[in-house]
Amino acid sequence: MSEPSKIVKTIASIIFPFTMVFGIYVILHGHLTPGGGFQGGAIVASGIVLLLVAFGSAEIAKRVKESHLSILESIGALSFISLALLGLSTTFFYNFLAGSNFIFGRIPPFGSNPGDMNTGGVLPLMNISVGLKVIAGLSAIVLVLSLFARSRKQRKR
């Protein structure tokens, strides 16, 4: 299979920032709108995979190492578990930030409202850590697969 054409590369580099912004929006608004950590992470990872398909795995593997993605994934899992453990003075997964007027700590107004970003307590932070883990995991899967396919093809030649 030949190298992707200039049209594919140009369209991919135009669409990529919009995909990133939409994915991060879905992650950050996980406690207000449909979506959350997994959905937003899948969108961001699909943007990275778009670059991987358009520009080839060799170009991306120069900038993103698989070990870096592995570190990012571990950071996501560890921050999720440590946020759950921080509420252990009451129960596991206790929402200790809600109503504390600290970060994400405001109490939402009563009745129907457009939605306040600064609410939810510990849930947005957990959405962010799940999003980090999903981004790193899904991109690492496709990156390793593409590198393996490429090395296998070179060996055949």
Next chain:
Amino acid sequence: MPFQEIINIVLPLMIVASAVIVVALKDLLAAAIALAVMSLLLSLEFYMLHAPDVAIAEAGVGACLTTAILIFAIKATRRMEDGR
């Protein structure tokens, strides 16, 4: 007939049609793209059934990541007509 009911009848038919196209196509790359189309229509159907959460996950994972994995797998193979 209201618009929503028409959509709810037409969309499953289109999903089944694109799934049949996936099986019928001989070219593997074209079949992978048809599978992505089927996944996209399925996510639209999830949205029509009031499950936007599942629709976003299906659009991200089914339409994009699965297609990319299939394309990389097809890249590592060779067409039978080209000989060896």
